[in-house]
């Protein structure tokens with residue numbers, strides 16, 4: 001059998017810089033959906049704190065930093081990104097491996113909000129969407145998870161199969177923003 | 182048109198999918214009899230005024246939402262998770 005070569009979702013598509021904004025692919029590490037069992041959100045949060053140093057984020061919030069994040073993904077669901085989940089979490093939650101299922105990129109630079117304003121029906125300006133805020137929303141026609149991870153930086157996640165569309169749509173919006181500067 | 186998701190907050194209508202009357206949540210018992218089932222499957226009110234719908238936050242958090250709105254004024258007076266309590 002031929003030797004298989006691992007490729008990242010955005011292999012050959014990124015990095016990309018247009019004007020003052022750039023997109024780079026993030027190597028997220030492991031990605032696991034963590035969903036608390038009925039009535040166990042509190043004990044799960046304690047187990048997360050003990051094992052990974054961050055509590056369960058509230059709706060529309062993310063915890064942690066580059067390399068180990070917990071991002072709210074929907075009612076009762078958090079995505080643990082980076083570390084392999086500690087086995088202690090499984091006593092309180094359904095833990096489902098979704099590694100490699102998501103394309104993860106970082107959009108950064110002056111005017112990153114202007115790029116997203118062309119694609120996303122949510123106000124992502126810093127006065128409304130601060131560091132540590134996250135949104136499940138649409139990016140053009142794609143379901144996405146968007147988190148502010150820095151003063152001028154966003155982490156964007158879409159299904160891996162959408163990687164090419166994501167880069168295409170970001171590129172077009174970046175060109176539009178750069179043309180008006 | 183904007184709908185307030187109980188989890189995500191106020192969002193554009195394009196993020197939502199419309200399912201229909203919230204009567205879906207009041208499913209009769211399996212042995213409730215043909216009249217109750219006929220009513221549940223086929224018969225809908227068409228109110229000029231307040232109505233309750235089921236919407237799905239498809240382009241968002243994935244929650245099913247009961248939306249109370251007025252068909253005359255288009256005012257939305259309440260939104261709540263179809264699952265009952267918040268998770």
Ligand SMILES: [Zn+2]
Nearest residue numbers: 186189238242
């Ligand atoms: Zn929502």
